[in-house]
Amino acid sequence: MTAIQDQLAHNHCYGCGADNEKGLQIKSHWHGDECVCHYMPRPEQCAGPEQYVYGGTIASLVDCHSIGTALSNYYKLEGRDVGAAPEIWCVTGRLTVNYLAPTPIDKEIEVRSTIEEVGERKTRVKSRVYSGGIQTAEGEVIAIRVPDSWKNVSS
Numbered sequence: 001m002t003a004i005q006d007q008l009a010h011n012h013c014y015g016c017g018a019d020n021e022k023g024l025q026i027k028s029h030w031h032g033d034e035c036v037c038h039y040m041p042r043p044e045q046c047a048g049p050e051q052y053v054y055g056g057t058i059a060s061l062v063d064c065h066s067i068g069t070a071l072s073n074y075y076k077l078e079g080r081d082v083g084a085a086p087e088i089w090c091v092t093g094r095l096t097v098n099y100l101a102p103t104p105i106d107k108e109i110e111v112r113s114t115i116e117e118v119g120e121r122k123t124r125v126k127s128r129v130y131s132g133g134i135q136t137a138e139g140e141v142i143a144i145r146v147p148d149s150w151k152n153v154s155s
Helices: 053-078 148-152
Strands: 029-033 034-037 088-099 107-119 121-131 136-144
Touching: 029 053, 034 053, 053 088, 053 107, 088 107, 088 148, 107 136
Parallel strands: none
Antiparallel strands: 029 034, 034 107, 088 136, 107 121, 121 136
8 A cells, every 4th residue: 555645746845755865754544544654763863861752753743644644535535546636735734742651762653643623624633642552642733725836836
């Protein structure tokens, strides 16, 4: 099964962009009503104590996985394959993360997300972060669907 992120053309996002070789390169897949991501942290993603993952990395995983969950759900609702033209893109309107326990850096992280609410332009995604079967964080993202022109705005 091809990851959601690998179906998006020209995605250079640090967290989820398949075209960003220095990024996190997360991969998300649907399993029933949950979208799941597995990620193995790298040593340089440590917190102050080297045995734990930096909170910003965890927030990035929740953020990018949730955005992939939301945009792929819009494709599903429209009966189209992820990445099919016209492209669907979402951006983060709000990100909240609650850290429940330290996340070990030497274990794979699993992020499990569900769609809690969906509207024409806004989706609310809830995510839970696990390491070694223990929940270490939870988060919520408000994903905003943006127009096609969003990708082509020059600075």
